[in-house]
Amino acid sequence: MSGNELQITGVFALGPLAITGTVLTTWVIMAGLGCAAWLVSRRLQLRPGPLQTAIEGAVAAIENAITAVEPLHAGVILPMVATLWIFIVVANLAGLIPGVHSPTRDLSATAALAFLVFLSVHWFGIRIQGLKNYLRHYLSPSPLLLPFHLVSEVTRSVALAVRLFGNIMSLEMAALLILLVAGLLVPVPVLMLHIVEALVQAYIFGMLALIYVAGGIQSQHPESSKENDRA
Numbered sequence: 641m642s643g644n645e646l647q648i649t650g651v652f653a654l655g656p657l658a659i660t661g662t663v664l665t666t667w668v669i670m671a672g673l674g675c676a677a678w679l680v681s682r683r684l685q686l687r688p689g690p691l692q693t694a695i696e697g698a699v700a701a702i703e704n705a706i707t708a709v710e711p712l713h714a715g716v717i718l719p720m721v722a723t724l725w726i727f728i729v730v731a732n733l734a735g736l737i738p739g740v741h742s743p744t745r746d747l748s749a750t751a752a753l754a755f756l757v758f759l760s761v762h763w764f765g766i767r768i769q770g771l772k773n774y775l776r777h778y779l780s781p782s783p784l785l786l787p788f789h790l791v792s793e794v795t796r797s798v799a800l801a802v803r804l805f806g807n808i809m810s811l812e813m814a815a816l817l818i819l820l821v822a823g824l825l826v827p828v829p830v831l832m833l834h835i836v837e838a839l840v841q842a843y844i845f846g847m848l849a850l851i852y853v854a855g856g857i858q859s860q861h862p863e864s865s866k867e868n869d870r871a
Contacts, residue, residue, distance in 0.1 A: 732838030754801035765856035
């Protein structure tokens, strides 16, 4: 049975629930990231050094990217956006392991990530603004725009899922075709292309998620309204 068939038919079953290769790989990635985070935190407590500097630099870079989009609530949305970025990077790069397919080449996985972003937009918006103020922006500047706001919420989530799925699937298929045609003569350029594209797609997905969340927070933001009035 091929790896692609395992992605669809399932590796094993838990009662009536079939566990596909995508689900299994996702579980392994989440468990691996959890263990890595625990080990790194323990090591940093016992022995500060170059590893701590590297991790602090990575966290600072993510925080700066978030602050540039939503400076007032960067600390609130940092854990969600940073976790999303790290997970998608690892998931995209999982396809480099022989016999393993990236979970993000499965539309069900990218749809789940997009749905998580969809929920996060409303969660942070309601948490920061309050339910009444948050729902009010769907009726502005006119209640007639309510259907368009609702359609926009759905379509951008669908586009988010399909974009990541299509790019990662086409990337793996292109790499496979090149290796089949050229053999092992060009493994290094293909490998570098895969790594760069995986990082770029993770960055795009995370940045779009950040923009959507920031947009939900700022929809009725008092400070934003004051700045608009001054302008």
